[in-house]
Amino acid sequence: xxxxxxxxxxxxxxxxxxxxxxxxxxxxxxxxxxxxxxxxxxxxxxxxxxxxxxxxxxxxxxxxxxxxxxxxxxxxxxxxxxxxxxxxxxxxxxxxxxxxxxxxxxxxxxxxxxxxxxxxxxxxxxxxxxxxxxxxxxxxxxxxxxxxxxxxxxxxxxxxxxxxxxxxxxxxxxxxxxxxxxxxxxxxxxxxxxxxxx
Amino acid sequence: xxxxxxxxxxxxxxxxxxxxxxxxxxxxxxxxxxxxxxxxxxxxxxxxxxxxxxxxxxxxxxxxxxxxxxxxxxxxxxxxxxxxxxxxxxxxxxxxxxxxxxxxxxxxxxxxxxxxxxxxxxxxxxxxxxxxxxxxxxxxxxxxxxxxxxxxxxxxxxxxxxxxxxxxxxxxxxxxxxxxxxxxxxxxxxxxxxxxxx
Numbered sequence: 001x002x003x004x005x006x007x008x009x010x011x012x013x014x015x016x017x018x019x020x021x022x023x024x025x026x027x028x029x030x031x032x033x034x035x036x037x038x039x040x041x042x043x044x045x046x047x048x049x050x051x052x053x054x055x056x057x058x059x060x061x062x063x064x065x066x067x068x069x070x071x072x073x074x075x076x077x078x079x080x081x082x083x084x085x086x087x088x089x090x091x092x093x094x095x096x097x098x099x100x101x102x103x104x105x106x107x108x109x110x111x112x113x114x115x116x117x118x119x120x121x122x123x124x125x126x127x128x129x130x131x132x133x134x135x136x137x138x139x140x141x142x143x144x145x146x147x148x149x150x151x152x153x154x155x156x157x158x159x160x161x162x163x164x165x166x167x168x169x170x171x172x173x174x175x176x177x178x179x180x181x182x183x184x185x186x187x188x189x190x191x192x193x194x195x196x197x198x
Numbered sequence: 199x200x201x202x203x204x205x206x207x208x209x210x211x212x213x214x215x216x217x218x219x220x221x222x223x224x225x226x227x228x229x230x231x232x233x234x235x236x237x238x239x240x241x242x243x244x245x246x247x248x249x250x251x252x253x254x255x256x257x258x259x260x261x262x263x264x265x266x267x268x269x270x271x272x273x274x275x276x277x278x279x280x281x282x283x284x285x286x287x288x289x290x291x292x293x294x295x296x297x298x299x300x301x302x303x304x305x306x307x308x309x310x311x312x313x314x315x316x317x318x319x320x321x322x323x324x325x326x327x328x329x330x331x332x333x334x335x336x337x338x339x340x341x342x343x344x345x346x347x348x349x350x351x352x353x354x355x356x357x358x359x360x361x362x363x364x365x366x367x368x369x370x371x372x373x374x375x376x377x378x379x380x381x382x383x384x385x386x387x388x389x390x391x392x393x394x395x396x
Contacts, residue, residue, distance in 0.1 A: 002261045004246050011242040014235030016227040022215075028284055029214040030243070031250055031259055032304060037212025038247045044209040046240035048202050048225070049233050061229055063200045086226055106230060 005031075057128070059121050060086050060104045069102065076100040078135040080128070080163075082154055084108050084142060092140060100138070103128065108141055108150040120150075122157065129161035139167045203229075255326070257319050258284050258302045267300065274298045276333040278326070278361075280352055282306050282340060290338060298336070301326070306339055306348040318348075320355065327359035337365045 005027060012023035030038035054060065055067035062068075069075065079100025083089045089102050105120040117123070128134065137158040141147040155165035171189040172181055181189075203225060210221035228236035252258070253265035260266075267273065277298025281287045287300050303318040315321070326332065335356040339345035349365055356363040369387040370379055379387075 002250060002259055002265070004242070004250055004261050005259055007242050008246040008250075011235070011239040014228070014232045014239055015224045017220075017223075024285060025215075026213045027246070028259075030212070031246065034212045035247050037209070038243055041209040041212055042240045042244035042247065044202070044205050045228070045236055046244070048206040049228065049236045049240065052200060052202055052206075052229055061200055061203055061226075063202050067200070087222060090222075 054106075058102050058104055059106055059124070060089060060102065074099070077133050079138060080134045080136070081138040081140050082125070083140045084147065084150075088140065088142075098138075100136075105141070105150070108144075108146045109153060110146050117153070122153075125154075126157060126161070129158065129163050134163050136164045136166060139165055143170055252304075256300050256302055257304055257322065258287060258300065272297070275331050277336060278332045278334070279336040279338050280323070281338045282345065282348075286338065286340075296336075298334075303339070303348070306342075306344045307351060308344050315351070320351075323352075324355060324359070327356065327361050332361050334362045334364060337363055341368055 008027045009020065009023045012018055012026045013020065015023075018026070030041075051063055052061050053063070055062040055070055056065050057070040058067060060067050060069070064071075076099050079098075080103055081089075081092060081098060081100055082103045082105065083092065084105050084107060086104055086106075089104055092098055092102075103121075103125055107115050107120055109115060109117070109120065129137070137154065139151045139154050139158075141150045141154070151167055155167075158165040170185070171192060172178070172185065178186065206225045207218065207221045210216055210224045211218065213221075216224070228239075249261055250259050251261070253260040253268055254263050255268040256265060258265050258267070262269075274297050277296075278301055279287075279290060279296060279298055280301045280303065281290065282303050282305060284302055284304075287302055290296055290300075301319075301323055305313050305318055307313060307315070307318065327335070335352065337349045337352050337356075339348045339352070353363040353365075368383070369390060370376070370383065376384065
């Protein structure tokens with residue numbers, strides 16, 4: 001096999017979930033039917049890797065020092081929603097009518113992997129809370145063990161700065177049949193049942 | 199979302215089997231944890247798209263006018279194995295002890311998709327057979343309807359030039375339990391049963 005082709009197949013394996021077989025398929029596909037797309041991908045990728053950094057306020061990916069959302073007018077600066085990833089931020093932005101600001105951790109507390117408060121930019125977050133502008137911090141980390149630990153830590157940080165922490169509701173997913181919901185969720189939802197009002 | 203990030207997510211979708219969600223994950227992954235790999239991928243991809251062409255003899259991908267396998271000594275030039283894709287060629291090269299040459303169709307006859315003899319380089323193949331060097335043409339197209347049609351066409355082409363066509367054996371896969379083999383394969387294998395010799 002051509003050396004350059006071999007290098008291309010190896011290079012594709014930097015992508016998540018791409019092993020040798022998939023990388024090979026990608027390389028063949030690009031060379032056989034997608035040279036223009038491949039050329040474009042190479043160009044955009046090279047540019048993105050150099051030029052996309054992190055917003056100095058929310059840590060989301062941004063080409064500019066402050067991202068469009070943080071810089072934009074018309075957002076409620078008293079609410080700060082803390083998410084793990086840019087994808088989570090996008091999901092909330094798409095699904096809800098939230099008009100406040102965000103803070104992107106780019107991960108969650110995981111001491112075993114060497115991810116502590118510093119790696120998540122919590123010093124930056126603390127300075128933000130010190131500013132006094134934020135009234136409510138909505139903790140939207142995932143409902144996993146690590147996400148919960150992170151949420152706990154964040155809530156303490158908020159309280160230290162006189163900011164009210166809140167957490168996304170947990171319970172049955174909408175449209176979820178009781179029979180197929182996992183035990184943990186069902187047990188939690190049962191215990192956290194709320195009174196029905198007229 | 200940053201415009202450049204949006205462009206990167208779109209660009210990734212040129213890859214086979216990559217939709218918007220996967221493209222997004224790839225972009226985030228590269229930016230968050232794989233900038234060096236991303237830089238390398240961009241470079242190799244740009245180079246590959248420009249420099250990798252087709253071998254003028256076998257149509258496999260090659261950086262040089264004639265690929266290493268076609269140019270190499272020590273291959274039996276009387277045998278020519280016709281495969282659909284470079285991946286098929288690689289599979290045969292890895293699994294068998296075949297020492298002849300190859301011809302890569304880069305597809306199979308599919309009139310509805312506009313893929314005819316010309317798109318598969320069969321004019322080049324015909325000239326090769328005219329040369330008189332090839333004695334046996336091993337047709338290793340896939341065992342699908344289109345692969346069979348292609349095989350039929352290739353066999354005729356071979357006979358026209360006085361070359362003996364052969365086809366890979368079809369039957370039960372090794373280690374395959376009868377119970378789980380599909381009906382078509384089982385029926386074919388039963389009909390093509392061979393006498394057992396001492």
